[in-house]
Amino acid sequence: MDRERQEKQEAIFQAALRVIKEKGFHKTRMADIAKEAGISYGLIYHYFPGKGKLFEAIQERWWGGLFGLMKRIERENLGVPERLRAVIDYFLGTYYENPELANIFITEISRSTSNLSPERLRHFKDFMEMIQKVMKEGQSLGFLRDDFPSRYLTYMFLGGLETFISAMVLVDQKFKDLAQKEKVSRGILEIFLGGAMKREFPVEGP
């Protein structure tokens, strides 16, 4: 049945996430994944064409979710801070619900250029451009400072966001609860928008 096939495939997928998170992609052997999934290693090839394709599927899962979000954001016509907040929430939410996937994004996808096929690199740039578009809009609306290129704002925003996750990844820290996640989410946005410097009259959050 097709349904069963899907479930098995997903089980292998999740097993792969767990192992790759632990050992990194290059050090992960197909046999490890099979063992983690509790199946024989030959069976993986009934569900995925090969190791490379399996890894691509993982990346696709991440990007698929993220681009889905970006499209939703564009459709829903939100304000700039709300959009940024939505992006932050996507990252933190994924880390909350599927920490392995977020972990792998940070450690294997986000930076490493060696795993990056040209197509995959495209994803990155596309995503950056989407964020940059938001920044530009914020600048033209007079909400964001325009004394620096929108690229700068983009880097700062995504960098801060990623590093929050990275730090949690590095120490394998989990969110205690949703409230903590909310607090972090708000913190990232506020520091990004308001900056680190103290002011006489605290800047009102957006």
Next chain:
Amino acid sequence: MDRERQEKQEAIFQAALRVIKEKGFHKTRMADIAKEAGISYGLIYHYFPGKGKLFEAIQERWWGGLFGLMKRIERENLGVPERLRAVIDYFLGTYYENPELANIFITEISRSTSNLSPERLRHFKDFMEMIQKVMKEGQSLGFLRDDFPSRYLTYMFLGGLETFISAMVLVDQKFKDLAQKEKVSRGILEIFLGGAMKREFPVEGP
């Protein structure tokens, strides 16, 4: 002569940087490095005990420089913004002078936990703590906002900084000249301190 040996070792080191930058550590074969350095395969082993040690030497080069800087900063009793600026300049300066090393830091050292020996992980945490100390000092001096943990400020700062480099790495972008480097450096600090939001009366830089 010892001098010649040093130079040869450095030549191999730099060749390794170039190859690793291009292919990533795991996909880099010793033969590639030898070819890039224009020497025979076995000769690498006269200068480095093995692939792992060579990679460790690369990481050490990065951390050595960075910790050297951090010590200097602590000694020289600079103000908070000046310290942060020095850190930014170190990252950008390394990228300017030795782009491969900075690249490798971003793609292979900075995130990947799989390459991380416990000792190496130590470096990370130590560095984060050094930055966090600066943030704490800024908070206690009343210069930095204290409505968020100093950790948050640390993540935002380092994240933004790293991502500036990352983005340049991704597109293999070089600084046109020192002036451009200066501009970026100032931008990072200012956005971090002042935030992305526009204000009626632009915040004075520190």
Next chain:
Amino acid sequence: MDRERQEKQEAIFQAALRVIKEKGFHKTRMADIAKEAGISYGLIYHYFPGKGKLFEAIQERWWGGLFGLMKRIERENLGVPERLRAVIDYFLGTYYENPELANIFITEISRSTSNLSPERLRHFKDFMEMIQKVMKEGQSLGFLRDDFPSRYLTYMFLGGLETFISAMVLVDQKFKDLAQKEKVSRGILEIFLGGAMKREFPVEGP
């Protein structure tokens, strides 16, 4: 099936014996063993963890059999000459049934100290001590001469025995039949016990 696995492993084991006998352990390449066994060389690693472990297994096979014999001897409460005869028979019997194993014992295990792990050296000394115990018993029973240390008798006995095998190994000589083996066995014992010198009245065999 487990049975098949055992058989395959044994086939590789025997192939290894044949090759090592021919080329010596150090000059034996895994590829040689694979070729001799008629399999691809990667397959060896499904059955043995590595070259070293394969060699250890070979040594273990020898010592396992020998110590098994020694235990049986001690249990069965045989007389001194019968015990010595049993040891001789074990050596000759192994050479008869598995000439490669006996050969390797002689050429690679028996003497070479460089292949000898401390554990392996233990085996040697243990075995020597077992024989020496027999000699001591013979001396205290008044059956063996006691004007020399029991060690001397031990060396002479084991030396003669080993060299019989060695000589056969060197010229790749096989026993024609069991009768010949019996004759040799008796000869070794008799010369050891009675000595090489002729006497007026031939010494009665034990």
Next chain:
Amino acid sequence: MDRERQEKQEAIFQAALRVIKEKGFHKTRMADIAKEAGISYGLIYHYFPGKGKLFEAIQERWWGGLFGLMKRIERENLGVPERLRAVIDYFLGTYYENPELANIFITEISRSTSNLSPERLRHFKDFMEMIQKVMKEGQSLGFLRDDFPSRYLTYMFLGGLETFISAMVLVDQKFKDLAQKEKVSRGILEIFLGGAMKREFPVEGP
């Protein structure tokens, strides 16, 4: 000067003996020998054509000495026991004066067929034949028992002798003094000739 060259060559030779004794021939690297000799490793090649030839020289040294002895024995028209005693003394004497050489004979030359070139094998057989000739003479003179082939006596004699040395090699035991060496020498001969069995009237040594 030729004299100096000879001395240097001998120094390398002795260094090789020491290292090979410790690590075995196969695990001995040319660099080890050079280090032990206190010279650069390239220099060895000024004195020996290569590793193999160096090892052959070592074997030649042993066999040269031994065959020299055998010739002398034949010339001097000694009795059978005296000849056997001379052979024993040669082995023990070499072990006494140049333990490394005797050690290497036992561990690397005596048994290992893998190090044995056909020419080297020849030496063995020649030597065995020389001893066997002695045994045959003893038999035809009525001094040695003739109810077994002379080969058997040969194996027993050489086996016992070798194993005495082997045992000393294994535990790295040295002779305390010449007297001890004499005692061992006599013991070997007496046990070989008189056998291990006790008799009413102890057999007179020859």
Next chain:
DNA sequence: AATGAATGAGCCTTCATTCAT
């Protein structure tokens, strides 16, 4: 003569992938 940098063939081992059952 002496040095040690340089070379590269050789070999062990790993592991993605295939395939017979």
Next chain:
DNA sequence: CATGAATGAAGGCTCATTCAT
């Protein structure tokens, strides 16, 4: 569908030997 035995390309490392200085 499921298994795991089998394959063999790939790559790290060693070390005997050569050779420029």
